[in-house]
Amino acid sequence: MTTTARTNPPPTIRREDYRPPAFLVDEVDLHLALHPAATRVKARLDLRRNPAAEPATALELDGEALKLVSLRLDGAALPPERVRPRADGGLSIDGVPDRFVLESEVEISPEANSELSGLYLSGGNYFTQCEAEGFRRITFFPDRPDVMARYTTTIEADRAACPVLLSNGNPDGAGDLPDGRHWARWVDPHPKPSYLFAVVAGDLVAVRDSFTTRSGREVALAIWVRQGDEDACGHAMDSLKRSMAWDEETYGLEYDLDVFNIAAVSDFNMGAMENKGLNVFNTKYILARPETATDADYEGIETVVSHEYFHNWTGNRVTCRDWFQLSLKEGLTVFRDQHFTADQGSAAVKRLADVRRLRAAQFPEDAGPMAHPVRPDSYVEINNFYTATVYQKGAEVVRMMRALVGEAGFRKGMDLYIARHDNQAVTIEDFAQAMQDASGVDLTRFRRWYAQAGTPELRVRDSFDAATGRYTLTLSQSTPPTPGQPEKLPVPIPVRMGLIGADGAERPGAGVLLLEEAEQDFTFEGLEAKPVPSLLRGFSAPVKLSGLSLEQLGFLARHDTDPFVRWDSGQQYAVAEMLRLVEDFRAQRPLDLPEGLAASIAALLDRAMDDPAFTAEALTLPSEDFVSDQMPVADPEAVHAVRQFLRAAIGTRFAGRFAVLHAELADHGPYRIDGAAMGRRALRNACLSYLGQAEGGEGLRRAEAQFNTGGNMTDVLAALRVLADSDSPAREAALAGFHGRWKQHDLVLDKWFAIQAMSARADTLQQVKALVGHLDFDLRNPNRVRALIGAFAAGNPSQFHHASGEGYRFLADSVIALDAVNTQVAARMVGPLGQWKRQDARRGALMRAELARILERPGLSKGTFEKVSKSLAA
Template sequence: MSQQQPQTIYLKDYQVPSHLIAKTELRFELAEEETLVRATLHVRRNPEGAQARPALVLNGHPSLELCRLSIDGQVLSERDFQRTDETLTITQVPEEFTLECLTRIHPETNTALEGLYKSDGMFCTQCEAEGFRRITFYPDRPDVMSVFSTTVVADKTRYPILLSNGNPVETGEEDDGRHFVTWDDPFPKPAYLFALVAGDLAVLEDSYTTSSGRKVSLKIYAERKDLDKLDHAMASLKKAMHWDEQVYGREYDLDIYMIVAVDFFNMGAMENKGLNIFNTSCVLASPKTTTDAAFQRVESVVAHEYFHNWSGNRVTCRDWFQLSLKEGFTVFRDAEFSADVNSRTVKRVEDVTLLRTAQFAEDGGPMAHPVRPDSYMEISNFYTLTVYEKGAEVVRMIHSLLGPEQFRAGADLYFQRHDGQAVTTDDFVKAMEDASGRDLTQFRRWYSQAGTPNVEASGSWDAEQGRYRLTLRQSTPATPGQDEKLPLHMPIAYGLLDQQGRELSAGVLELTESEQTFVFDNLPGHPVPSLLRGFSAPVKLSFDYSDEELMLLLKSDTDGFNRWDAGQRMAVRLMLGMIDDYRAGRSIQVPSLLVESWASVLRDRSLDPAMVAHLLRLPGEAYLAEQCQTVDVEAIHEVRQALREQLANALKDDWLQAYKRSCQDGAYTPDAESIARRSLKNLCLGYLLATGEDAWLALAEEQFSRADNMTDQHAALSLVVHSSFREAGERMLDAFHNQWQHEALVMNQWFAVQASDPWPGALERVQRLAEHPLFDERNPNKLRALIAAFCAQNPVRFHAEDGSGYRFLADWIIKLNTSNPQVASRLLTPLTRWKRYPDAAQAKMKSELERILAVDKLSPDVYEVVSKSLA
């Protein structure tokens, strides 16, 4: 490795910008071989800066070709400035001046998909976090906010649609068949929110009238072939706009709101002011090509990006250490929106499953960091579940501690106090304190302290006095750079149930000390505690429940989340014991108690089918791995498969009956009730196929061929492909390919089904698929569908004993390091947790990490993840 180690950036070193940009005027001359960018910046010295005559330091990128630079019309020579790979410095500048910069860039060869690039012939941008510096020289930091005016010029035939932020203010024709559109955004924004799109696109148009009577034009753009897949996104947008007015009092502020669907995109979507750019997977939806989960994802992501208009755009983050200021708050907002319009309990179960499986693993790995990190080498590596999902849980805890009315008052004060500003997480918490009168000083530790806390609970019963004592002890394990942890302030929602399942008491306990005891008097009998209801804090809770107590909670708890969690606890306890049996060579037998409890749930027609589906879904292999000190991938996989087969055979008739009553007549609708029935139906089909009986294969094949929606067709396909019916699986894959080969997003599912197939030969299948004509390694969606699906969702084959899976992933990381380092660093995650595995696997994984580290000119993205993993 010959490159210099990337520089570490620290929160403690933050300084205000030396200069501010009052107005930014941009002119883009788009062409096929090159693009010229003229940036006119109206600059003034920041009066809050430390220096009286500071140099102007602009961020840049090696790919920028500087054509001309002038101050107040005076062209600068090369002696007047200094340029490095990352900066351009002008030492002598006036107090206030106009800087004009002309640069030449090449979007057509930009494979990193940051800055301005081309996606299937369309120009588009991605500037968060530091992509704008690939467009022109600029103070590319979120606390430099400017009013932007943008003129886009391009060939009218090839690029009839020219879009940017704000409202269109001028259009016109130029020579040689070119045309232009000028856009003006009246709201100051940082450069990371800049957006530009130019292409030949179709548009779905609608409008929304705000609560104050303003009419807003709504436009969603996509390729013409996808125009019929935009209705759900438009309906979701209007629903989100109404919800934000009702719940937060936030109206949209421009005359037009636009979304553009882009196929080549590193992220899910981007909230650029007035012009959201979306990965096609997060905006296109139709019954025949889109699963229920994808329908819900579109609804959620559309809402998320819209909500950013206030929690991210009108009020933005001061620096990238504050990323969760906008992302954590907005994830909480979109989760509440989804809970309100769908099933609140199911949404909570889904979110907590992700948190426990992936974010807790992140907290326990080499890249563990606080919700507000202290340092980073490459900011793109910190778009993490910790910043997003745990950040949302931190906001949720504030909501729990303050209550909905005071939380809303805090949000109102935050938006009012900081509108048009770039602020910090401390500013957000301070607004909540000032609106509620609550002291949240200790609570702030959630933002600065990494790791998942452990909460140990124990209870004691005094029958004579009718008194129950509940003791809670909290501790947080050491994480990289943080050996000592302080007690956190956390809300513990609880209920006390009697032995018949009736609720005796309920509320929220505030745990602030390392150990606290809470006393409940005048109880009629020994209660069963229902703790951490609704997952009120992102912690690992332990309590020594008996099987009978878990059964009581599963059947009777009034908190739907804790009913589900009781079933999960039972299953995990059982499966961990079965893993020990498997490793010791003992037979694996499902206890009758589990069969009886599952039968009672399956036969109870009063229950929400969505909850039944979640209650009867075994914990995933990734979650089970998180419960083990040393991860035995083979034992986890074999035990889960054996338990699944035994439950399938023991409840065969019940699975069939539930399948039949979950079948629906009539046209497909993505409403919550219909989604719930399909979820239960396909869960039942999976258990029936696990019996290995031909009759259930015929049922799956019939569902596959007759399905009028992608949810049922995809479920039948994946269940058969992952079953013992190998020949039938191949037939169905061929049929699916022939039917959908012209739909890119559907074929991504085809790739993913095969990559995640746990049967032997998976790596060879994936290697062949990487040569398939429809696979494009330049497209992040394709990489996620094939490479990430194999390495992250097929643990038993990725962790092959010969280390072939590790070599495969390392080869891809090295290949992508130069073309798209952002995607490369994100694909690395499965290798970073090498210390969790047995010694032989550790050695092979570590060797591949070392091979990556030895690569010449390793990108900062990949270097940071690999070096921290090996530390």
């Protein structure tokens, strides 16, 4: 009888149930004999009883999809009665001594592994992905991050098929074997958890370089790619070398192996993986040429390469005790990669991009059915908790901690954290304690940021006493209820602020206010007139701010000296006007371009060339999702209509100025990826986007010309995006021409799918359904799934939320199909359906019906079950 996840729910793992491992592993010796259908893995484990753990009568080993061939303890075969198979695929071994050697041999099938977890085949090459629980798909092991061991890995394979054999650590020998096979051995001198184990084998070529550390050691660097992609690795290699130098200079952290390898694969569930000495990357975050990669792609490569390299210390040398501590490595390392990237170019524009990303992904997560603290209290499937909350909000928490202890205190705290916990698996408390001990700042209450879910709402009131010159600023905070946490305590909120006079000049009083209670007053003396408060400068805390008037927001958008507040005030002003227009649309009143908004656009254009990158950000209207998030009940149809109206109205009103800028900003030399060149392209394409919506069709003609003559993918794709939204006769020709030119290039083809999935046209869903049947669509490739299905469901709210409910049905059908192929990707696709409470009653009922239909499927994976069941229970 087939059971369903609904009638046989998987167990919930709780943080409060953590117990130290009963046995520790000191040394691991692995031998992998690679074969597509039948890889043999021999493992020799040196184990000992953990004196810090409760006594155990049996050794528990995790395993999944493994065929056991043999099992020996201290050289003797184990009798069957001492080995008990577990229901989850693992083993229990009774009667083990305090110290012993366990030898096992298993058989696995990489070619049948569509989960892309453990050891799998992609394009004839072997790759591993072991985070979070993939190592158990390679061999039987206590697969948990607090079991750290030193690994020696020997790989053997057919030399013709796999001339390259890579693993963690340093190379330690290689040679030939009979029958055209060969072997290579790798030794990692540093203890690591099993999730950091890696093997890469296949027909790959290396782009090589070297880096000399501050102590004078030369590290051999290599990026391994398919033949023909060697010329697309330059930016990734440059990003790696700059990351290594920056980590030495900023944190005193030097790389600790003789080699650093990166391997790129097109079939990958994640962006990249920080395996010790052998990072495995999605090709999306390695390969870039001007004709195939956009400016955003180049920026993404720099971010992800630095992120994975920085994990060498914050994640690898010091790792997580358990998966509830995931933000210990991810939140901290996201903060570090953000800091690095800001140092490489415009820190202000980088900060705006980070905030946009946080608001687009994490704020809705905090308000949805999967809301969880930065450190969760429970999970069913850990892969569901690789979330914006753990990563992006976790980084914001580290940023606030740095603000509280100061830059020097934070550096001292990092030094103490590494020195105290090197080669250990630790907790978030250990990190916070190191910061507290090094700085002397009490962080006890601050730790609530790790424990409470939800986005705090910060409200401002102010008053001025002209007789005394006293200005009073009242700040209050509250956090809405989230699943399992109906009541919230106040959290310490650092509010970096300033006061702006009527003349636009700064007044005395700038600094950081610390709001620790539900409400506090802050007073400023000696002011001649009431100022306008500039709050959350640099986005000093991940909160929602309200209480400023439209007049104050408009003033700040024009005069504030802080780039974030200037940008954010303009965004809030635009949201308020858009919400007013939504009411007009609902009442069938004619829509108008608000003069205040037009004045803001004009002011931006007046100083457009002061900072083109900032101007491009400030010209961009708030997204449909962001506007909907400000409404008690979302109205995707009305919000879409209003945003499209405003884009057309702004494009028409300022067509002349946009056209002049578009022409002036054209590239006339070789493609460059410095901040100035990227900023010019961003502004030029922002102008084109508005011109494409303007009356008269001149913008579409410009887009067609830019598409046909563009010398880089950034400009070509911007033009194609304008055409794809239109009814222009040039649309189909451009899409066909783009496909014809780039159909052999996977990453570029992903862009082709995504542009069509996110089109504003009314027939987009029909187009997306047709593209699922396209010869170039592959449900087994996560990049392609994200580019088409993910882009439609998460990036096209008006079409996904079509009143017919067909968008919901399409996504549910896709999740069901994916769950049979790759459960991690399937679970991650559920998210948009989980936002049913944000919609009106009719749409919400349709979304719930599709969630229920997914839940009824026999054999639903535990990850998809968790996402769907929590969404329904919300």
